[in-house]
Amino acid sequence: MPASPPAEKTTFRDVKAEILHRITEGPWGPGSLLPGEVELAEEFGCSRTTVNRAMRELSELGLIDRRRKAGTRVRKAPLRQARFGIPLVREEIEATGESYRYTLIARRLIEAPDWVAERMKLGPSGLVLHVLCLHSANGRPYQLEDRWINANALPQVQDEGFEAIGPNEWLVTTVPFSDVEISFQAVAAEGAVVQHLDHRPGEPVFCVERTTWWQGAAMTFVALSFRPGHRMTTRY
Amino acid sequence: MPASPPAEKTTFRDVKAEILHRITEGPWGPGSLLPGEVELAEEFGCSRTTVNRAMRELSELGLIDRRRKAGTRVRKAPLRQARFGIPLVREEIEATGESYRYTLIARRLIEAPDWVAERMKLGPSGLVLHVLCLHSANGRPYQLEDRWINANALPQVQDEGFEAIGPNEWLVTTVPFSDVEISFQAVAAEGAVVQHLDHRPGEPVFCVERTTWWQGAAMTFVALSFRPGHRMTTRY
DNA sequence: CAGTGGTCTAGACCACAAC
DNA sequence: TTGTGGTCTAGACCACTGG
16 A cells, blocks of 8 residues: 655745735735634644744744734735845956956055044044055956055054955954944045046946944944946845 | 742843854854754753754854754854835835925826836836826925836726825735835936936936836836935944 | 754743733 | 733754765
């Protein structure tokens, strides 16, 4: 006689997919109340733990709203959130099949200018290493990196010439961080951006700024300017 | 005699925090191999399940790399990823304490122009509802919404005048979606953006484009242009 | 092949919040 | 007060993959 088929267990992925299905195409429209975990566990023939994990993940995705005693409801307006990967420039470029090149433009150890000191919340005598460098794709300018590194907190940075590798790559493998603030904006091209990035003065530039903190102190602040026409894209 | 203290159980949060601590400030530097789940469970006096959840979440955060048989390692270059919330404009504005106002500028039912048809992958005779509207904060223009809605897939949209509420709010409570593509860029101000958003021609504009799909068809495409100086910021 | 993570289970207790 | 989700446990089997 044939052995009974493996009788696959219901996985939390199965449950998650089925609930998702019922939400997007089935009977559970926006605002509706879902059955409790126990009930669903019975229906799906699995343990409550499994249902719980499925629903927890849907909750993290922002599709449902869970409250003790009140139960689980489908969100009326799904929490819209997008995740962006922030790759190393080198990887971003090489991923498209283009060749990557790094060029150091300037490197100075100085007192932080006021605006930088403010951004990084440096006290007086804020010694910083300022590095300006260019990342190119197939020989054409791709991204200009305007980097400021806290030289008091990271004295070893003074031994780095950054002739061959960018501060970006040095930092990620050397400096821990606990907190990152990142912002996107559109600015008008000027100065170094015009000079090194094939921009005409006043032309729109997509710009990313990032401050990295560790133990309450800013380790580094960077302004990244991209070549004309750059887009940052994601799907979810 | 005093009852013995509650003898708090170790939670997965405790474990997560402790591991995080050892990674960022302790002995587990980038690249190092962490103890196995069983070993950690013994050390922390909890079940393997608890350790597993803690490590799974750290893995989702991109801080550690887990592989069967190989064990768990601290990532050399932490996966950089940023999460951006995509709020309704109304909420974004009201959250800052400013007053919100909606203004309909234009509404036309037309054949999709080529560039829109391409974006939304519409076939021939792609009927779309085009809505242009403005979101203001404290009476000043804040965001211009250039919206295209698939009128074949969503015939009921033709009954909506959009005089009082924006297509944005109508859509989120009406149309399900399975897939979203979003992109950010810097563009030069022109046309309606200049006319309605206090931009001078050629001035940089921060622009978000979003296409929303359901069951393989594009439901809507929108281009959002922000007032001068707008920043999109997040922390993680 | 054997070690490590991935997941399921059945049961339990608890915290919160709606009633 | 009581129902619902949040979490822990101890044990089990399995899947992947490195050596």
